Amino acid sequence: MPDIESVVAEIAESLSRRTDRGKVATYIPELARVPIDQFGIAVFMADGKMFVAGDAETPFSIQSVSKAFTLTLALGKVGDRLWSRVGREPSGDPFNSIVQLEYEKGKPRNPFINAGAIAVTDTLLAGHAPKEALGEILDFVRFIADDDTISIDEHVARSEKQTGFLNTALANYMRAFKVLEHPVDHVLGVYFHHCSIAMTCRQLAMAGRYLAFSGRLPGQNVSVVSSERARRISALMLTCGHYDGSGDFAFRVGLPAKSGVGGAILAVAPGKASIAVWSPGLDQNGNSVLGSLALEQLAKAMRWSVFGD
Amino acid sequence: MPDIESVVAEIAESLSRRTDRGKVATYIPELARVPIDQFGIAVFMADGKMFVAGDAETPFSIQSVSKAFTLTLALGKVGDRLWSRVGREPSGDPFNSIVQLEYEKGKPRNPFINAGAIAVTDTLLAGHAPKEALGEILDFVRFIADDDTISIDEHVARSEKQTGFLNTALANYMRAFKVLEHPVDHVLGVYFHHCSIAMTCRQLAMAGRYLAFSGRLPGQNVSVVSSERARRISALMLTCGHYDGSGDFAFRVGLPAKSGVGGAILAVAPGKASIAVWSPGLDQNGNSVLGSLALEQLAKAMRWSVFGD
């Protein structure tokens, strides 16, 4: 087994020379301004050690990575009743497709495409004002990352809201089918804000620990979710975590992971590590080019694929 | 860790009392005649021991489970060039959908939907007459199962051919886009025949060993494929192996697996076991109802999910 510290350093080093980095997301103006020449990686190991390289302390917008956390909260709140409103199947469509919603009467295919995550957010509003629901989400992220400094980037949230016509279309469409129960602007307000949580690679790797380690925070006597729930969320990350590139990511990397258009990917090697990578250049499916490559190299070097060594 | 022998026996015992068994596939007349009240299971362990229960010695039509084997052969023959003709993404559609083919110009989404498997079969015809290609497939299955008695059920093959209008439509559609290179009736002839291979649970669990054990046959000094290829085929089984029920199967069971409309499922617990289950009643996605349940109970009892214990 190779040494994780040197593997992480080599990955950061080799990727720093890559010129083909994809394109920064342009449809959210605030994200379009992020310099493309950045890459960070952080790996939290079962023994409690953290290994980082590159821009691992630079904050970025976690975007859709937040969907893993809101799904966790929603399952805690409503349990398996969630699945009457959201499916568990890969979509075969882009992240913002509305076609599937029409064919399936407003029920989104899974909680990791935009429509599904908006429906998940709606459940978090039950009995809460939007501000309270958002507070609950932020508190949860701070708790699992063990870091109270994590906050929301209001510029990004505002930028998303002003240009979020497709998400507004998705939300209204679901509202027409009563998949959403709360006012569309409340739901989207919370959704745009939790997508705008800013974190560093180090913070994100901390936040992913409960998914990697059977629902628990290693070294602490704390259970965040049951081990079964951690496995199930991981399964959804593997089959649906990279939009219409999920199959390819599973094929190449072999780890459950959730990507965001800010360029972050949170991946877990069950029982072994929680990993966060970040680089803002995206491929045509909206997934970080260097982030995917880094995870492919890491999984290969460490023999961490869930599909065997 | 519970005792595998008693777990297998208990599963067979408890499932024998289930009345909700779905429906036997009706669109292939020969399959429609198979009595629904059957269930078999066979588990091949890393130490070389085999545990069986129920109708584990009754032969059945493996149908789409054969797609895992033809994919293995095709990758051996043309390597990654295969992916220029077939994608690696879940489809979000039924197994016999043609809609996706039109939207993606004749390129099937993955090798485990019908269109994709037909394209894979086409590659196996390069330089071969249909009979030779079919012989090669059968030889391979006999080799990995270590059993020369495995054969093709000609009644089923003929039945498929006579009613295979949807598959003929898919094949002609791909031929129009030059995704198929050989005559449609040659390709479908081979396809219908390899779907009609008859095996027992015991034989199928033997055949799956190389996928479960890093490409090797345990106890023998034989490598069928590289460990990387075994992992990658397993990844495709997890994301695409149950048609439009793949996400749900990954969520509930957490093991790479390939199902067939004959009621069989081949599953692998990487490094631990190769598992075959069979029961002819299917759910609305075309997957065995009792087979899925058996694997869910087995994975849970043995803590075999790839997503952690």
Place this chain on the structure above:
Amino acid sequence: MPDIESVVAEIAESLSRRTDRGKVATYIPELARVPIDQFGIAVFMADGKMFVAGDAETPFSIQSVSKAFTLTLALGKVGDRLWSRVGREPSGDPFNSIVQLEYEKGKPRNPFINAGAIAVTDTLLAGHAPKEALGEILDFVRFIADDDTISIDEHVARSEKQTGFLNTALANYMRAFKVLEHPVDHVLGVYFHHCSIAMTCRQLAMAGRYLAFSGRLPGQNVSVVSSERARRISALMLTCGHYDGSGDFAFRVGLPAKSGVGGAILAVAPGKASIAVWSPGLDQNGNSVLGSLALEQLAKAMRWSVFGD
């Protein structure tokens, strides 16, 4: 040639005995309250005479019939530039489908499905506040109907707004692709209000005169649009005027016509008559059941099909 007066009377009489009247639109609460046992007809002839029967003086919500009038206004305002934003093809989809918008990048197929009519309404907002644009529409309808008492039913407009999630989805979707240029709530405000114009059959038959008589108001020396434009709007009514029942209506009736979910249909027999029918029960495509039947009987009796006698 039969006598129009007795034909109209006989149609009203024979339809009064029909029990199969479809269903009143339920998705707009105010429309759901309209009693189903009503039917009205009004026929304005080239010689200036009007023949009416049944509930021809009862006001109803014209709903999508207004799309013919807003299209006329928009063509007057921007001419053929309109067609860069809206297509001219039948949709092959329900009136509120969003699927087509995704496949064609936000450009609606024709001005008579909801998305297309919303885009048309957007053009009427250029240089106008919503209230002014709405005033212009209402003035135009009063002018072509020669009746200043025509007004908007504010209850219906409010009812539409409160339940118009699908239309809000459509509008936001088009806004994302810049097919709409004005704020979504402005556009929808005007759209919901012009759909809520209340008219009687008599008023509606008056309003349709310019379409039936080469763009002119017969008996007055007034040209509303050029004869070419009147023909072209009529062509769109024939191919797209009944949503996904347009082909069937052309087949059975053979007249250009525009229907609305309030149960009204405005039809024109070029050079011969402007016809309004109304009955609130709808078929599964959203078209008035008795209204369609009445027009079929009328066109047959009077040999008015545009496809020959």
Place this chain on the structure above:
Amino acid sequence: MPDIESVVAEIAESLSRRTDRGKVATYIPELARVPIDQFGIAVFMADGKMFVAGDAETPFSIQSVSKAFTLTLALGKVGDRLWSRVGREPSGDPFNSIVQLEYEKGKPRNPFINAGAIAVTDTLLAGHAPKEALGEILDFVRFIADDDTISIDEHVARSEKQTGFLNTALANYMRAFKVLEHPVDHVLGVYFHHCSIAMTCRQLAMAGRYLAFSGRLPGQNVSVVSSERARRISALMLTCGHYDGSGDFAFRVGLPAKSGVGGAILAVAPGKASIAVWSPGLDQNGNSVLGSLALEQLAKAMRWSVFGD
């Protein structure tokens, strides 16, 4: 009213200078060889006179124009029972789309897209061997054109068969849903052959007389179909006769017409004229570029639009 003779001559003259002529159909090799610089027109008037210009005596492959004739025959054979197998709505899709078939369980949208015409051809096989059915079609075309020299171009028929994978896909797809009742190769054999009937503009204008003149052959005491049926076939030509360009053709030209990928268009001005135009260059919807233009100019000059003068 302008003089038809000079109008026809001027159209041929002005179009001879056009350089933007679209592209000759390439997917049928025999059609791809036809020189693009040809244009013919023939107009048969109510008084029995025929006016021609350009290459009006050059034979071409009528292709989908034959669908109007086979529809006529099928309605004569099975009457309105035909509509249980084929719809009457515009498709909103390309002529060879298979997507709609999947969404509507194998029932094609109308008799003028390929799938629909194949289903129509299937009904003509009832009680007939393929050769007999084809003979019946050819006899009918010769009868309505009053010309026994009309024949089938066997080179084109063979060329279609060898490259007709999409049509074979459509036919097999419908066979799976039992929309076709006869063997796929029989149905396609007849279909490919009637598409390969070769005619001149003069012959085609003769053949269209019954559609233009209330089902009768003017000057002869012969009724081909009832006037109602002639109107209804004309209605389908208007709403569906130009594939996904039908709405635009109705908008610009305003006449019922059926186009074919050989470059022919048969149009009717009810009660006034039967018109055939031909030029092999096609637009992106598969309709003749010069043919459409010629009809637009003709209808405008003669004030023949069915939507008024």
